[in-house]
Amino acid sequence: MLYLSWKFTNDMKTRFLFPHKYRLVGWVLAIPSCVLMLLVLHAEFELKFLYFGKGHSIFTSDGADFLFNIHRHNFTDEVGSLLLIAGLLMIAFSREKEEDERTIKLRLESLLWAVYVNSAWMMFSIIFFYDTLFANIMTYNICTPLILFIARFNFVMYKERKNLKNAGL
């Protein structure tokens, strides 16, 4: 069962985090859906069973861009991106095995770092990239903040463990 703890405990644990074991679930969801989304984006891959059609419309879309107006649509990209975001969220925001107040600080700092880097990259892209290339970058931007955060936070935690080893205690 998924649960989020809504209160601070005596040990100053953060609110709104998943239990540690959800990290593994996150990887299991994120890796296949990431591959799926790359195929969707760059090879126009579609899963046939996610094809939806009703009525006699011969058009893939009647200029309808809202769920309840759709006549024909393939939902591969929708399902893929939802699973990808869900998986990345679980990887990013699961508790550490040894969670304490310093982990909270390192996590929030990594989040701040990720938002800054992502925004800087966005500003750069707005200035230098146009049309399809820019649209692709914006598509990637659906998950880049989370990916940047995951990379940064894991790097920081790795450095922590390495420091401890060097301290030799």
Place this chain on the structure above:
Amino acid sequence: MKNTIRVERAILNITQAELAEKVNVSRQTINAIESNKYIPSTVLALKIARVFQKQVGEIFILEEGD
């Protein structure tokens, strides 16, 4: 802020890992506090002081500029 945790640990003859376990944090956190890279919360400072049976002010000392 500086602290005397390393000295106090030597007096009690306990390792960073043992202190970490007593106050329910990771070893990394104790190591970071000892090397002045992390300032603990009030709760954690009080817990550490309790392990050494001293006042918080004897273990954590303000420095010029704090």
